[in-house]
Amino acid sequence: MEDDVTTAALLAWVRRFADLVAANRDYLTQLDSAIGDADHGTNMDRGMRAAVAAVEEAAPATAGALFTKVGMTLVSTVGGASGPLFGTFFLRMGTSFGGAEAVSPKDFAAALHAGLDGVVQRGKAEAGDKTMYDALAPAVTALEQALDEALPLPAALAKAHAAAVAGRDATIPLLARKGRASYLGQRSVGHQDPGATTVALLLEAAAGTAT
Amino acid sequence: MEDDVTTAALLAWVRRFADLVAANRDYLTQLDSAIGDADHGTNMDRGMRAAVAAVEEAAPATAGALFTKVGMTLVSTVGGASGPLFGTFFLRMGTSFGGAEAVSPKDFAAALHAGLDGVVQRGKAEAGDKTMYDALAPAVTALEQALDEALPLPAALAKAHAAAVAGRDATIPLLARKGRASYLGQRSVGHQDPGATTVALLLEAAAGTAT
Amino acid sequence: MKKLINDPADVVAEALQGFEAAHPDLQVDHHNKIIYRGDAPRSGKVGLISGGGSGHEPMHGGFVGLGMLDAACAGEIFTSPVPDQMLAATKLVDGGAGVLHVVKNYTGDVMNFEMAAELAAAETGARVVSVVTNDDVAVQDSTWTAGRRGVGVTVLLEKIAGAAAEQNRSLDEVADVARTVNANGRSMGVALTSCTVPAAGKPTFELGEREMELGVGIHGEPGRQRLPMGTAREIAALLVEPILADLPFSRGDNVIAFVNGMGGTPLIELYVMYNEVRQILNGRGVQIARSLVGPYMTSLEMAGASVTLLKVDDDMVSLWDAPVRTPGLRWGI
């Protein structure tokens, strides 16, 4: 079907995400200095560079193989909290795609949702805990709604990106209840969550790719 | 004889020296930071406080006993280079006075000279090495000359003080060849020697007392 | 940032090379960034592994050796190692009696060790038990936080559980000792300066010339509150009182008192701090059975110190006294 998402497009998304992480590396680490331990940008950049190298070498034919490779590489190279979390996210996307040759927009949204579920299982985060969840969950919901409203994927991803950005910004006033930032209690209020910021970059990459 | 130096006057000199050291403590340490290890003021202040306390307790009757006590106390409380050096200086003055009841200006000059000799024996410094010697030696010479010219002690001590100040200032352009400052080689040039500065205070106290 | 390093990205790998050369009796797996005992695995002996972000040296790699850890996984600076490393370490030290994972309670460490345990269960027959340390009283333990951080008690636990394993106690027994140590230990720290993560290039936080960060984390996470700088006496009270109140420790208790340096604070100051801590404990009738003073769990060049008190019984004291031969702690052999 013509509006199927090609593996090439998905690979382009992963590449674009890696580029955005690299470009925002110091910014992400800066955010993590305020309420964490000053390594989030370094961690994600190290991991996404390795992921891109790995998929370029393996040249996976299917979406399933692609995201499984990305997820495994993140788990094996990132460490910290974001390694298992972003790693699990991509691994679950891979499982969701399975061996399928073709990926429809709905398949893509379903995979994203499966990734979100993986993050929740791993990290037990709930809405408002001031984590990556607070950017990812609204993005998934927005994507699903837009597709239900029969919007084309690019428009739907634009809405998902907008939702992730809104969710990211909404973490600023929150009091952290998960992760390192939770040690700060009240002092975590007023700072933007690094992981949520990375999720916004992930959706920015998706919206930017699907055009 | 009426122009004899009383033990009380000598004690007043020691006290005044201690006060000047206390007042210049941080300045002396500052000088030692530049070409040494930032402790000369602290060392001399600790020692002179102890010396004053010791002579107040012992209330020595003779000049000999007074300076022996000051010297012993400095040796036992100062440490570093200045402990043995200033300690020996006062010890030798004490020995020079011996058990004498009366101290004439000439006796005083002779004792000062004996103290200088002690410093040289202990530290092997020569003129121009950029040490306390470079303030002390000219002061002793100036005192002896002034007394030979039959000047009264106060005037003679004023000249000795002037010579010590000149000697102190003359250490600035010198390249250190003794003590910690000698490690600096050329980099010691341009800095005033801490020990020479303390010697100038010693003579300032003498000139200020003998009036 | 001024550090004795080359490329920030190479610090951990190069430090491991230096470590290997300096400690010929230990082995280093450079690919997996694991330091392990030359005689591992020892059949019949429970394997003890730990690991965490680097920058806390000598913890954990400096605690590998007879009577303490069998292997330690080195993560990037302040970043938990990855499951692959813990899995490889588990395989290296499994002598058939099972493997104990000593995990400090940080979201990243817990999740990575969890994944490693899942993988170990799937890939090998090895029985793995994890004990998580969470002794930092600066963090309130509630469902509203990730729970208390694992800090100073981890060092004492690795020594005491390591001695138990060296006696060939069973995995359940060693895990029991480990849990008892964690349950009876409390810690709190203070920072006088920040640390600088090499890859970040600038201090993690800023402190004024007259400020200190009370309850700071070992990764330079901001602490409980920022206070005006105090004397050693005042600071010792700010650290010890919350610890005493928390367990609580009471008159007649025997403790191991541990004054830990954060990295940038000279030893002479740690002895001044220990002198204050000991006087507070004397005043409360808390008996110091053993003590440890020095930089054992550091945060790069951060200036500051932490205090850990561990309530001990005779078994724990004799395990503490048992011979240990590691680069970081050594006695009796």
Added chain:
Amino acid sequence: MKKLINDPADVVAEALQGFEAAHPDLQVDHHNKIIYRGDAPRSGKVGLISGGGSGHEPMHGGFVGLGMLDAACAGEIFTSPVPDQMLAATKLVDGGAGVLHVVKNYTGDVMNFEMAAELAAAETGARVVSVVTNDDVAVQDSTWTAGRRGVGVTVLLEKIAGAAAEQNRSLDEVADVARTVNANGRSMGVALTSCTVPAAGKPTFELGEREMELGVGIHGEPGRQRLPMGTAREIAALLVEPILADLPFSRGDNVIAFVNGMGGTPLIELYVMYNEVRQILNGRGVQIARSLVGPYMTSLEMAGASVTLLKVDDDMVSLWDAPVRTPGLRWGI
């Protein structure tokens, strides 16, 4: 200035109280500020004493114990102790076989130990021999200076001569070993930051954000030259090359390689430095027989490191390997 202290004037006295409480097997004479072995004097054994300004911990007090020093005199921070202390220490450790004074070559230390030896000769029958260490190649040894400073070699000498004394070698033999160690050892250090003497309250010197002080002294004395900050690789070469050229060390020589931390530099960086030092030595065919990496001779919170190379023969290596039981160095017991 932010330090974990109370009154700057009390730092040394309070640290000694903390030290005494932390190390029950050692004795402390608080009046004379002496740390000494609980079993001193040992009849028939040469007594080894050293001492110097405080602020270099664990040196010297942390090296008192079986197989190393019998007593150490603690001066004020960066200020040599006074003759009364050394005299008292000499009396404490004299077991009839004589006493060796280990003196670092600084005008103050040398003069105070000299006076102490004079007093000991007058007051007691004790035979005293002094060995002065002067291994710092940063200072040119000439009649134009006070001579080279005693630095890292002092630590190695105290261990090796201490082991010789523990074997009940005679005073002349022990002094001989000590002189041989000093003659075969060379050192050089670098500072990345200054230290702050508590009583002074501000840094002894100022270094720019991109500067380092090459050849710095352990009291924060300015060094040979101020250079732009370099990588660990470049700095290791700047330290090792002058050392190698000076003795000189040559292909096939066996050495003890010692990378010392100045106090404020984290252990992970010292391992990175050691990794560079070892590679330079490998390249020259200089064999590393033994190594020591850590903060053993510090300068308060100064960031930086020093490298010491000691050319050793088999006797020195076996003396190095002999059991030692001190707070700062311990193995074999």
